[in-house]
Amino acid sequence: MRHKALLLFVLAGFSNGMAQFPRTRFPGQGTPQVDVGHLRYDLISAWRKEVTRHQPGEMDSSASEIEEWPREDIQTVIGQVKFLARMLANSPTRALKIPIQSILGLTREEMKAGNANRLLKRGALLHTDIAILGLDRMPENPWEPARYVVRDGRVIGRKVDPHWEFARLLLDSVHPNPAGDEMVRQWYRATAADMQNRRQWGTAADHLNRARKIFPSDARILFYSGTVHEVYAGTFAQNTRITTTAASRIGFGARKSELLRAREFFEAAVTADPAFGEAHLRLGRVTGMLGDHTRAIVSLKKAAAAVSEPLLRYYASLFLGNEYEMLGSYDEARAQFDNSAGLFPMAQSPRLALTRLMRGAKDLPGALADLQSVLSMPVSNSLREDPWWNYEVAQARDAKELMDDMRCTIWGLPK
Amino acid sequence: MNKFRPAIGAVFFLGFVFAAAGQTPTFAVKTEEVRVDALVTDHGKPAHGLRPADFEVFDNGELQKVDFAGQDPIPFNAVLVLDMSSSVAGERLRHLRYASGLLLDALKEDERAALVTFSHAVSIDSELTENIDLVKARLESVEPFGDTAVIDASYTGLILAESRPGRPLVIVFSDGLDTSSWLTEDAVLDAAKHSDAVVYAVSSGKHPKMTFLQDLAQYTGGALFRIESTGNLGKVFLDILEEFRQRYLLTYLPQGVLSKGWHKLEVRVKDRKLTVKARPGFQVY
Numbered sequence: 001m002r003h004k005a006l007l008l009f010v011l012a013g014f015s016n017g018m019a020q021f022p023r024t025r026f027p028g029q030g031t032p033q034v035d036v037g038h039l040r041y042d043l044i045s046a047w048r049k050e051v052t053r054h055q056p057g058e059m060d061s062s063a064s065e066i067e068e069w070p071r072e073d074i075q076t077v078i079g080q081v082k083f084l085a086r087m088l089a090n091s092p093t094r095a096l097k098i099p100i101q102s103i104l105g106l107t108r109e110e111m112k113a114g115n116a117n118r119l120l121k122r123g124a125l126l127h128t129d130i131a132i133l134g135l136d137r138m139p140e141n142p143w144e145p146a147r148y149v150v151r152d153g154r155v156i157g158r159k160v161d162p163h164w165e166f167a168r169l170l171l172d173s174v175h176p177n178p179a180g181d182e183m184v185r186q187w188y189r190a191t192a193a194d195m196q197n198r199r200q201w202g203t204a205a206d207h208l209n210r211a212r213k214i215f216p217s218d219a220r221i222l223f224y225s226g227t228v229h230e231v232y233a234g235t236f237a238q239n240t241r242i243t244t245t246a247a248s249r250i251g252f253g254a255r256k257s258e259l260l261r262a263r264e265f266f267e268a269a270v271t272a273d274p275a276f277g278e279a280h281l282r283l284g285r286v287t288g289m290l291g292d293h294t295r296a297i298v299s300l301k302k303a304a305a306a307v308s309e310p311l312l313r314y315y316a317s318l319f320l321g322n323e324y325e326m327l328g329s330y331d332e333a334r335a336q337f338d339n340s341a342g343l344f345p346m347a348q349s350p351r352l353a354l355t356r357l358m359r360g361a362k363d364l365p366g367a368l369a370d371l372q373s374v375l376s377m378p379v380s381n382s383l384r385e386d387p388w389w390n391y392e393v394a395q396a397r398d399a400k401e402l403m404d405d406m407r408c409t410i411w412g413l414p415k
Numbered sequence: 416m417n418k419f420r421p422a423i424g425a426v427f428f429l430g431f432v433f434a435a436a437g438q439t440p441t442f443a444v445k446t447e448e449v450r451v452d453a454l455v456t457d458h459g460k461p462a463h464g465l466r467p468a469d470f471e472v473f474d475n476g477e478l479q480k481v482d483f484a485g486q487d488p489i490p491f492n493a494v495l496v497l498d499m500s501s502s503v504a505g506e507r508l509r510h511l512r513y514a515s516g517l518l519l520d521a522l523k524e525d526e527r528a529a530l531v532t533f534s535h536a537v538s539i540d541s542e543l544t545e546n547i548d549l550v551k552a553r554l555e556s557v558e559p560f561g562d563t564a565v566i567d568a569s570y571t572g573l574i575l576a577e578s579r580p581g582r583p584l585v586i587v588f589s590d591g592l593d594t595s596s597w598l599t600e601d602a603v604l605d606a607a608k609h610s611d612a613v614v615y616a617v618s619s620g621k622h623p624k625m626t627f628l629q630d631l632a633q634y635t636g637g638a639l640f641r642i643e644s645t646g647n648l649g650k651v652f653l654d655i656l657e658e659f660r661q662r663y664l665l666t667y668l669p670q671g672v673l674s675k676g677w678h679k680l681e682v683r684v685k686d687r688k689l690t691v692k693a694r695p696g697f698q699v700y
Contacts, residue, residue, distance in 0.1 A: 236562075239592035318597075348537055349597035352567055355574060356602060359609060368574060375531075375539040375571060388597050389535045389562075 226265030277306030461661035533568035534561030
């Protein structure tokens with residue numbers, strides 16, 4: 001309390017001292033809701049306590065506690081913590097340093113370094129875990145930006161996810177520059193993958209917009225940006241667009257425009273990292289969907305040469321088969337479908353493709369028999385798994401590992 | 416009933432007979448009959464008693480001689496293609512099972528049934544069989560889950576219906592739009608053009624832009640039924656069966672038309688103001 005009073009006294013000595021406190025804007029708000037002019041030492045202290053106590057990756061009592069706070073209080077805390085972190089980074093006088101150190105709970109080393117990065121990053125981690133593990137929340141009013149929740153092509157509700165924004169805002173204040181901080185990069189990559197793994201496309205889209213502002217040439221972030229738009233162009237999203245009465249607010253466009261966006265991002269990803277096989281794979285896929293089958297084959301062949309994982313080789317062959325078929329090169333198409341069927345013998349997609357391709361051919365009865373043997377196997381049999389079913393989240397298949405690694409890095413825990 | 420060799424699709428082929436080497440080759444042309452399934456109605460009610468001479472069939476604009484026209488009870492292969500995605504649960508599932516049971520019970524002794532169910536995974540729960548009890552038992556054992564691959568499943572129904580001799584009938588039920596098929600709509604509609612099967616589709620729920628099932632039915636000379644609720648699904652299935660039984664089977668030997676490619680079909684009844692519904696054409700490789 002003594003330090004708080006001292007800080008207020010010192011700050012009050014500046015002319016228009018209160019006006020020098022920045023106003024923090026939060027998304028969806030036309031006018032600032034938070035005035036950092038009134039320092040909430042109590043809230044900051046309580047928040048800091050939970051950040052320190054929180055066990056990463058768990059919806060523990062700390063996360064539950066903060067989750068219950070009114071949104072306005074969290075906004076206040078984050079705004080004020082950011083402001084104090086900025087003050088610290090600007091080499092404040094000793095008179096200011098002491099109260100800042102006390103309020104933010106910084107170590108001597110952190111004061112010497114002039115940054116509150118540990119608190120900012122751990123705070124981001126707390127809000128990350130609340131965003132992922134906490135309860136779904138409804139919008140507080142009809143005008144609040146919200147996500148549509150879709151199941152099997154039907155919109156079944158709306159929800160908001162403010163804690164992602166809280167986390168991003170904290171990391172924005174990492175000193176000297178979040179763009180130069182590898183932990184921040186790791187956080188964006190891991191969380192973007194996590195969002196996609198959980199099919200939170202709207203959340204991922206906004207998240208990646210921010211990520212690209214900080215890391216505009218990061219191949220992985222560009223790749224994830226592409227996959228969001230690729231999903232938006234897919235039948236699932238486009239059919240939802242058709243069935244949603246509020247289609248104009250659904251946040252993505254028609255198929256072709258989304259494919260063009262996806263291609264743009266994948267091209268940027270392979271420019272940033274020419275050896276990125278999976279990016280070549282998806283670039284080939286969307287290029288084919290845009291009707292340029294010759295160029296699609298070029299990309300898909302690059303992908304096939306660059307990837308060794310059976311899953312990715314399956315996709316490459318399946319997509320190559322499709323592109324060759326579109327060009328009328330049926331022998332090549334068949335060879336590719338055979339390839340993919342060989343990698344996952346009980347997957348239905350290549351078998352369906354083969355019977356269609358071979359219709360009228362002498363060996364159609366054999367292909368039909370193969371298809372029937374696959375489709376007659378119970379769906380509950382794990383062998384029947386077709387990787388095509390999970391293509392839209394395949395890019396995020398390592399999301400759990402990425403999140404675990406990121407948490408360990410930020411928290412300083414052994415992996 | 417006149418004897419004819421049933422065609423899978425409409426097939427032409429030219430038989431080339433070569434004389435000894437060095438001599439001018441001669442050609443023998445051999446064609447197979449084309450089979451057309453047509454529904455004829457008089458103010459909405461099925462018309463009966465029509466003979467081959469009552470029909471006019473135009474193949475790419477060329478009038479053909481109809482050799483056979485009958486409503487004889489030719490055994491058919493009925494393939495049920497049923498949506499078992501997660502949205503078909505609870506009451507909808509009960510209605511679907513009940514309606515399918517009614518249809519299966521209405522089949523005659525020499526008629527076959529098959530069961531294809533689909534979520535994102537397509538399953539052939541029963542291949543074509545006269546053992547209707549087996550099909551019913553399989554229907555009771557399937558539980559809804561997952562997404563909707565109605566395009567992949569419809570294709571599977573088409574090829575299954577033709578897997579054994581008989582008139583192929585496919586009945587597709589879905590309550591949603593496709594969310595996970597590998598095959599595209601165009602690919603399956605193209606397959607339908609090559610197929611003998613007649614597809615009747617039933618769609619529940621409000622999807623004004625759900626054109627795939629409508630196109631599939633239209634291309635095969637069938638019909639799409641849109642229903643608000645599944646409560647009367649049983650009646651719809653029985654109506655479909657009854658309508659299919661009233662269809663005429665027409666055959667003709669193509670004359671004056673090229674073998675390969677698209678054959679635009681027009682089927683009319685002479686001198687009568689009757690309505691005819693048949694597939695708009697067929698494709699030959």
